[in-house]
Amino acid sequence: MxxxxxxxxxxxxxxxxxxxxxxxxxxxxxxxxxxxxxxxxxxxxxxxxxxxxxxxxxxxxxxxxxxxxxTEAKCPHYERCGGCQYQHIAYAHQLELKKRQVGEALARIGKVPDPPVREVLPSPMPYAYRGKAEFHLRFAPGKSALIGYKEAADSRIVPVSRCEIVDESINRSLDMLRKKLEGPSPSNRRGGKGEERVVLWSEAGAASVEPGHSPVRGNRVLRQVKGKILRVPAWGFFQANSSLVETMVDTVVRACALSGAENLLDAYCGSGLFSLFLAPRVQRLFGVDGDREAIGCAEENLREEGVSNGEFYAGDVGEILKKHFLERKTPVDVVVLDPPRIGCSADVLDGLLRLKPSRIVYISCNPTTQARDMRRLLDGGYTLKELQPLDMFPQTKHIEVAGILER
Ligand SMILES: C[S@@+](CC[C@H](N)C(=O)[O-])C[C@H]1O[C@@H](n2cnc3c(N)ncnc32)[C@H](O)[C@@H]1O
Structure with missing residues (x-):
């Protein structure tokens, strides 16, 4: 035995x-x-x-x-920091593994026997690609501030001197921040509050920023994508990989296969990254996001580019779907879905099955919740046409996938 x-x-x-x-x-x-x-x-x-x-x-x-x-990991903090899991794997093999993992998730969780997974679109920059990074600061009276990454909300801060996956301008900002905080922290800092978060944005991918100047203007950040300017809340969501974001937009536009006559719903639209490029290709564009500030940015982003066929709603996707589309019988031909990691709630999926768009483009950074949600849509009459992984997060376990469903 x-x-x-x-x-x-x-x-x-x-x-x-x-x-x-x-x-x-x-x-x-x-x-x-x-x-x-x-x-x-x-x-x-x-x-x-x-x-x-x-x-x-x-x-x-x-x-x-x-x-x-x-291969050799670049980062001296690798294996302790928690942010990266794949630095020891050659980049070409990271892509093969991610393709395989997307297929496995769809087969195991989505119960799709032979999932149509395309080759992973690689990141032009396997390192130094991030345009945004969140650092945690801890202050203890009489000691220098600790600056680093934190994996989970309750986990300890791992101090980092520099990060290999962020744009070099973020490392420069990190250095400046460290110098500013050098020396013992005063005991009365922020009324004794021990921890703070700071989000640093890159100069790469920023609109009209001079080298050495912060890309943050007030409570907003200006990003440039395919020659267009996007305003994003300084604490809000924006696609992390500056070197692959334009390919991502092209992938979503292609996946929508638009003729120009459609009504399109961009669900979880954030600051309107996809809306900005989809609206000129459709009859009417509707955008929904729970972040009110992001919706304000989306409206301004389209207006400033002279796009006038967009209507935006701030609120929960499931509720807006019911109130503004199902109850009013507003027809929708194409839905772009880009939910957070947890995926879509049951009321969103049921709402979509009642709305019956002919095409759903489901973008996700979590193949397991995407596979779960796709199973529900497949059971409701959709067919999975394609899964296009994009390597938005090289050196890490994360995978982005744009899936196309038709009915
Ligand atoms: C992955 S981001 C996508 C943003 C956008 N598509 C982009 O590419 O910039 C997910 C978005 O979902 C929004 N969100 C999360 N839960 C939501 C909900 N229940 N209803 C509406 N929006 C939600 C967040 O505010 C965030 O902007």
Whole structure:
């Protein structure tokens, strides 16, 4: 009989694949092992640090035989910071893994037997691509402020001196911030508040910013995409990868396959990034987002570009869908859906099945919730035509996918 695995046991294991989430996957007898920072082809010695009913987790003690897909991580904080999971994997292989993971999510969760996944559109910049980064600051009386990243809301701050995935101008701003905060923090800072957050925006991708000047104007940031200017709330959402955002817009426009006669609903429209490029290609464009400030920006963004066929609603997508589209019987031919990581709520999906647009372009940064939501839409009469992954987040476990559904 096989000896039962225990915490602290050391095992030699060869990794078969990398799971969505970033851990290497190997086997010990019938037991599946998840090992962070391992890649398929590695033979490693691991120490078991977690045991569940159907799997165990371990940490690498030694790399006995490195995978041909291994490469040198650029960042000195890698494996401690928590922001990146793939820096040790050659970029071309990161793309192959992500394509495979999208297919697996659709097959396993979406129950689509042979998902139509296209090659991943790579990021022109595998490093230094982020146009925006959020840092956490911790102040303790008499000590220098701690500046770094935080993975979860309740987790500790990992101090970072620089970050390899952000635009260099963000690293310069980070340096300036650190210098400004050098020396012991006063005990009465912000009434004794110990932590703050700061969002830094890049000069790359900014509209009309001189080098060395902040791209933030008041409570807004100006971004430039395909020659157009977008106003975005300084604390609001904007697509993270400055080097791939234009390809993303082109992908969404292509996926909508517009003739010019359509009514289009841009659900979860944010500051109107997609709306700005879709509105000139349709009869009427409706945009919905829960962030009132972002909706104000979306209205201004279209107005300033001379686009007048857009109507925007601030509020919950499910409620607006019911009140302004289903009850008023406003016809919609195409829906662009770009929800946050948690995906769409049941009332949004049910509302869409009642609205019956002929095409839904579902963009997501979480293939698992996207697969769950797609299953519901497929059961309601849609067919999945295509899944186009985009590598908006190189060096990390995250994947962006634009899926096309038709009825
Ligand atoms: C992934 S972002 C997409 C933004 C936009 N499509 C873009 O590319 O810039 C998701 C957006 O969903 C909005 N949001 C989240 N939950 C919502 C809800 N229940 N109803 C309406 N908007 C929501 C957020 O404010 C955010 O702007």
């Amino acid at each position: 096989e000896k039962r695995i225990e915490i602290g046991d050391r095992l030699e294991v060869t990794m078969d694949s990398v799971a969505f989430g970033g851990s290497g996957v190997g086997r010990h007898g019938r037991l599946v092992l998840f090992v962070p920072f391992a890649v398929d082809g590695d033979t490693v010695e691991i120490e078991i640090d977690g045991i569940r009913r159907s799997y165990a987790t371990g940490r690498i003690c030694r790399i006995l035989n490195p995978s041909p897909f291994r």
